[in-house]
Amino acid sequence: MxxxxxxxxxxxxxxxxxxxxxxxxxxxxxxxxxxxxIRIERKNFIFYFPLTTSILLSLILTIIINIILRLRK
Known part of the structure; x- marks a missing residue:
């Protein structure tokens, strides 16, 4: 438990x-x-895909998680 x-x-x-x-x-x-x-705006439609932001956040989170795992060992 x-x-x-x-x-x-x-x-x-x-x-x-x-x-x-x-x-x-x-x-x-x-x-x-x-x-x-990526942001595409049309008359009745907006498409937004934060490609660079996603890659940057993924890189930052990967570094933070690796540091935490190395400190736990």
């Missing part, structure tokens, strides 16, 4: 972080407006 409790606490912490990110996402000026983000 101790193992399940630790996972539930971790999952809750991750949900809180995601919630904070969504609340303050508009305050980050460059997020979603980088060169390479």
């Amino acid at each position: 101790s193992f399940l409790g630790k996972w539930l606490i971790l999952f809750g912490f991750i949900l809180i972080l995601l919630g904070l990110i969504f609340v303050f996402m508009d305050k980050i000026p460059f997020l979603g407006k980088l060169p390479g983000d």
